[in-house]
Amino acid sequence: MTATQFTLFFIATLALTTLARLWLARRHLAHIARHRAAVPDAFREQIQLADHQKAADYTSAKTRFSMLGILFDAALLLIFTVGGGIQLIADICQGWFSQPLVQGIATLVTVLVLSSLLETPFSLYRTFRIEARFGFNKMTVKLYLIDALKGMLIGAILGLPLLFGVLWLMGRMGEYWWLYVWGVWVVFNLLILFIYPSFIAPLFNKFSPLQDQAMKTRIEALLARCGFTSSGLFVMDGSKRSAHGNAYFTGFGKTKRIVFFDTLLERLSISEVEAVLAHELGHFKHHHVMKRIAATFTMSLGCLWLLGQLMQTSWFYQGLGVSTPSTALALLLFFMVMPVFGFFISPIMSAYSRKHEFEADAYAARQTAANDLVRALVKMYQDNAATLTPDPLYSKFYDSHPPAAVRIANLQAL
Ligand SMILES: [Zn+2]
Numbered sequence: 393m394t395a396t397q398f399t400l401f402f403i404a405t406l407a408l409t410t411l412a413r414l415w416l417a418r419r420h421l422a423h424i425a426r427h428r429a430a431v432p433d434a435f436r437e438q439i440q441l442a443d444h445q446k447a448a449d450y451t452s453a454k455t456r457f458s459m460l461g462i463l464f465d466a467a468l469l470l471i472f473t474v475g476g477g478i479q480l481i482a483d484i485c486q487g488w489f490s491q492p493l494v495q496g497i498a499t500l501v502t503v504l505v506l507s508s509l510l511e512t513p514f515s516l517y518r519t520f521r522i523e524a525r526f527g528f529n530k531m532t533v534k535l536y537l538i539d540a541l542k543g544m545l546i547g548a549i550l551g552l553p554l555l556f557g558v559l560w561l562m563g564r565m566g567e568y569w570w571l572y573v574w575g576v577w578v579v580f581n582l583l584i585l586f587i588y589p590s591f592i593a594p595l596f597n598k599f600s601p602l603q604d605q606a607m608k609t610r611i612e613a614l615l616a617r618c619g620f621t622s623s624g625l626f627v628m629d630g631s632k633r634s635a636h637g638n639a640y641f642t643g644f645g646k647t648k649r650i651v652f653f654d655t656l657l658e659r660l661s662i663s664e665v666e667a668v669l670a671h672e673l674g675h676f677k678h679h680h681v682m683k684r685i686a687a688t689f690t691m692s693l694g695c696l697w698l699l700g701q702l703m704q705t706s707w708f709y710q711g712l713g714v715s716t717p718s719t720a721l722a723l724l725l726f727f728m729v730m731p732v733f734g735f736f737i738s739p740i741m742s743a744y745s746r747k748h749e750f751e752a753d754a755y756a757a758r759q760t761a762a763n764d765l766v767r768a769l770v771k772m773y774q775d776n777a778a779t780l781t782p783d784p785l786y787s788k789f790y791d792s793h794p795p796a797a798v799r800i801a802n803l804q805a806l
Contacts, residue, residue: 398711399474402729409735410466416786417459423783424448424455432780434797438770444780450526451779457522461514468510469728473712478503482714482721496559496720497552503724512540526777528635535633542595554580562719570696577696578689585685589649599626599651607662611650614666618673618759622648631655636776639668641676659775664768667760674755680748687744699726738789745792750802757806766803769796 428448431439471477485498523529561572602608602625611625630653637656675681702708703722712725756765773780773796780796787795
């Protein structure tokens with residue numbers, strides 16, 4: 393392959409995925425608009441027309457705004473790569489630092505910081521305009537800034553040593569560097585999973601032990617029935633940032649915790665909370681977390697091997713606007729460009745995730761009452777203003793959870 397051929401191939405693929413994303417968004421908008429006038433039959437008893445229309449308007453506002461983001465991201469990627477942006481930043485960093493490893497890290501960090509600064513207006517608009525307009529945002533500008541600073545600091549503390557280690561291994565370990573880097577990557581990710589519940593999450597939210605005795609008794613009985621041990625039931629002050637509700641598990645082994653958003657507990661009855669938790673336990677019982685981690689690690693091994701091959705060609709660099717090849721620039725280009733090609737496997741990943749959701753729902757229906765889960769889900773759809781009528785194709789591509797109607801029909805058939 394020549395550099396020019398690769399440039400054309402990259403631009404064509406980017407154009408194709410960008411158009412496909414925009415087309416899917418348009419379909420989604422049209423589908424929601426067509427179903428805006430009436431609540432779907434299956435939900436008529438529980439959901440009011442006003443709530444259904446709020447969900448339609450909220451989803452449409454988010455989708456319409458995401459179309460702008462899709463175009464912006466594509467333009468930014470072109471400027472950074474074939475537009476010579478990365479090369480320019482690399483040249484500047486080369487002038488500032490003499491050590492190649494430091495030059496590489498400086499280039500990577502500059503590009504990452506610059507991209508996140510450029511994305512900030514989008515995030516601000518989403519939080520303070522769209523989320524606020526529909527009554528979901530609880531965040532102040534001050535909290536937003538503190539979150540951003542904390543995120544950057546944690547990213548630097550954890551990410552810089554990792555980056556340093558990875559670039560060092562890439563430069564020193566010869567032909568099979570990608571195996572060493574993969575080992576480091578696996579250990580790093582497991583470490584994050586271990587420290588996240590006790591060290592990282594508490595930097596952003598307060599976690600207090602669940603106080604409600606009646607609920608606690610019910611939940612502990614469910615846990616015992618399912619043969620599950622955890623190191624605690626916690627309530628998280630999710631209402632600090634958003635009115636959206638959720639429940640999740642974090643951690644491994646002894647650090648395993650069950651976390652409920654305060655916003656969720658406020659809205660659901662004890663039986664409904666129990667059903668939601670049973671669904672989460674279903675994920676655990678079916679080893680979904682482990683399977684997902686194993687799948688991610690396998691894919692990252694494949695990616696690193698591929699990067700190892702691409703790095704040895706000159707067309708990979710030149711085709712993406714870089715005239716001074718280096719390990720740092722190879723790493724940067726690869727992870728910027730890969731999502732463009734990864735778009736085509738996103739329906740497979742989404743389908744895999746939806747399969748897990750069905751399995752967890754079936755488990756919940758065996759351990760608790762399916763109807764409790766249905767009621768809890770409808771309340772969550774309503775509170776989150778999630779559309780009940782997504783475009784089927786859009787949903788196939790992006791949704792990690794089955795569409796509301798499909799999921800509920802499935803639960804009712806169990
Ligand atoms: Zn789930």
